[in-house]
Amino acid sequence: MSAGDISTTDRPPIGVIGGSGFYEFLDDVAEVTVDTPYGPPSDALSVGSLAGRPVVFLPRHGRRHTHPPHRINYRANLWALRALGVRQVLAPGAVGGLRPDLGPGTLVVPDQLVDRTSGRAQTYHDGQPRADGQLPQVVHVPFADPYCPVGRATVLDAARSAGWQPVDGGTMVVIEGPRFSTRAESQWYGREGWSVVGMTGHPEAVLARELALCYTAVSVVTDLDSGVEVGHGVTQQEVFTVFARNIDRLRLLLGDAVKTLPEDQGACPCGQALADMEP
Secondary structure, eight states, X not given: OBGGGSOGGGOOSEEEEEOGGGGGXXXXXXXXXXXXXXXXXXXXXXXXXXXXXEXXXXXXXXXXXXXXXXXXXXXXXXXXXXXXXXXXXXXXXXXXXXXXXXXXXXXEEOSEEEEEOOSOOOOSOSSOOOTTSOOOOOOOOOOSSOSOHHHHHHHHHHHHHTTOOEEEOOEEEEEXXXXXXXXXXXXXXXXXXXXXXXXXXXXXXXXXXXXXXXXXXXXXXXXXXXTTBSXXXXXXXXXXXXXXXXXXXXXXXXXXXXXXXXSSOTTOGGGGTTTTSOO
């Protein structure tokens, strides 16, 4: 199925960008392919229903985890979601904790972001013509508060109702990857007061803002990042194991959040990001 086959009334207003463990949480799933001016997204998108609401799921790394974080086509991913009708994005992901109190299994809903990546295409407004021949106007979107306040409040309420006490706020530092941090880097991030470290939260958040989408990061701590504790440091297997251990309650949490997200963006500032600009 292509994007054009979805009727206007069936277009999903909510999108989830996550890992392969989320395929089972949608009902009546149909795969959809979307062409974008920035090339193909990470994989086909799965359109289905959750709690009676249409939702689309996009595997960030591809269904077989074939795209490392620095080579994900973030621009195509967000563009494809918006083309399907998505206006609110929930973005679960694994992160490392940068404080001793943020151990494995902790749920963090960050409110700030620090970009430590390099070389990633991180804007739609780079002054270069798109593949469709359009030349986007160069604009500068506000990004002081990178995450949707409505989405954050919704996820926090859903977590508390489910008995998974969340950490409300904190700064996610996004590193280039695919390697994990050195001890010195982790200790530096911790001294700066940052809370968690991940590899995919940027440029996802800023691209969502450039498309006037609501974007909420939902971070599950899988490890105390290298250098925060003594020992061997974080390994890929450790991250995958702890995330898998929490996947069921994360799916339930997202389902509860989807139930209560508003039907539209309403007065949310995210939807007004381009109000005084011409995209």
